[in-house]
Amino acid sequence: MARRLSPLGVGLLVVAAVLLSLAAVLWAPQMVYPPLTDHELIQVSDGEKRIELQQVQSQLQKDLRGQLLQFLGGLVVLAGAVAGWRQLRLAHEGQVTERFTRAIDQLGSNSLDVRIGGLYALERVARNSPSDRPTVTYVLAGFIRQHAPWLVGAADGPRHPSLDVDPRTPWLTNRAPDVQIAAHILGRRPPHAEEAALYLSRVDLRHCRLTRARLAGSNLRHANLARTWMPEVDLRNARLFNADLRQTNMRDARLTYADLRNAHLQHADLRSARLHGADLRGTNLDQARLDGADLTAVRTDESTVWPVT
Known part of the structure; x- marks a missing residue:
């Protein structure tokens, strides 16, 4: 049976994910579009051309960094949506469990009306929760x-x-x-x-x-x-x-x-x-x-x- 992570473990995973994301944003553009070396710049005799090449290289890094930030932002939104959906599911399961328990208690009542209410409550549980x-x-x-x-x-x-x-x-x-x-x-x-x-x-x-x-x-x-x-x-x-x-x-x-x-x-x-x-x-x-x-x-x-x- 799979074991759930403790809150501390979840927190450490989140911190690690954030650090890795920051590292990717900072270093990935420089690895994909590394700055021109002095040796490469010397090869270009025109000074204005050298400056233009450096600006283009910097712009490429900036564009890639922006794309990475947008991607990470999308992941954050998706993670938030997944977390929200999970919370809703847990809340729904808790409500179903509570209704089921209350309905079972009602079935044991000496009152006919209460037992009938419990029967219809069980029918609603079955309708809203197929697994039950x-x-x-x-x-x-x-x-x-x-x-x-x-x-x-x-x-x-x-x-x-x-x-x-x-x-x-x-x-x-x-x-x-x-x-x-x-x-x-x-x-x-x-x-x-x-x-x-x-x-x-x-x-x-x-x-x-x-x-x-x-x-x-x-x-x-x-x-x-x-x-x-x-x-x-x-x-x-x-x-x-x-x-x-x-x-x-x-x-x-x-x-x-x-x-x-x-x-x-x-x-x-x-x-x-x-x-x-x-x-x-x-x-x-x-x-x-x-x-x-x-x-x-x-x-x-x-x-x-x-x-x-």
């Missing part, structure tokens, strides 16, 4: 897992899937507005090359709104997404093993190569959905709407349940 987007995504996913768990497999966990889909379950916006907002933010986040797959396994997002959400490659294994409203959602290559997707609206959804093994899609709206290459082994599609859906190259087995036509 993977961290913000990780924090938001963790927030959803903590505040909306669906503890499949735990000793006191819920039955998965439940016997029935309760139509009286309120929209997530009303039931847990902070979780809905976190899901919205994740669904509209810009892509980032260094971001890991979104991990939302075993979460309770029943009756959530995720229209056109960008969730490609997400891990939603064993999640409860019953009655979720997500037309045009992007779930390409998503892992939806044993997910509860009953009565979901996934019209025009992109589900190419999604892992939907043992998923529960009874009464789901999959009209015009793109399911090319999806794994439907053990998937229950009883009474699902598949009008216009692309089912080319899907993987199925004898346990796949298709809607009765």
Whole structure:
């Protein structure tokens, strides 16, 4: 890891640079255009000619010195601009760090309004600082897992899937507005090359709104997404093993190569959905709407349940 110079070291470098610059201005013109020697002047018999030659030589040195001064002046201006830009960048990084820390503190508040403010603050951090987007995504996913768990497999966990889909379950916006907002933010986040797959396994997002959400490659294994409203959602290559997707609206959804093994899609709206290459082994599609859906190259087995036509 590169070590930063101490203030003393930086000062010594500046002093050395100034001395070298002065030496260049003073001596370089004389080295490039050295004064005429006595021997060379004696060769010129005309006195006025000798004086003219000396003046020309002096003018050449003066012109070169002026050019060097202009060049050094430009370097000083450039160095000042670089230093100013560096200070602005450091100030910006400090502001981003402060906002990020404050937003994380807000997420732990007992006040719903404060938590919502922290979520939107994190979204602003991700928008203004692309390098922090993977961290913000990780924090938001963790927030959803903590505040909306669906503890499949735990000793006191819920039955998965439940016997029935309760139509009286309120929209997530009303039931847990902070979780809905976190899901919205994740669904509209810009892509980032260094971001890991979104991990939302075993979460309770029943009756959530995720229209056109960008969730490609997400891990939603064993999640409860019953009655979720997500037309045009992007779930390409998503892992939806044993997910509860009953009565979901996934019209025009992109589900190419999604892992939907043992998923529960009874009464789901999959009209015009793109399911090319999806794994439907053990998937229950009883009474699902598949009008216009692309089912080319899907993987199925004898346990796949298709809607009765």
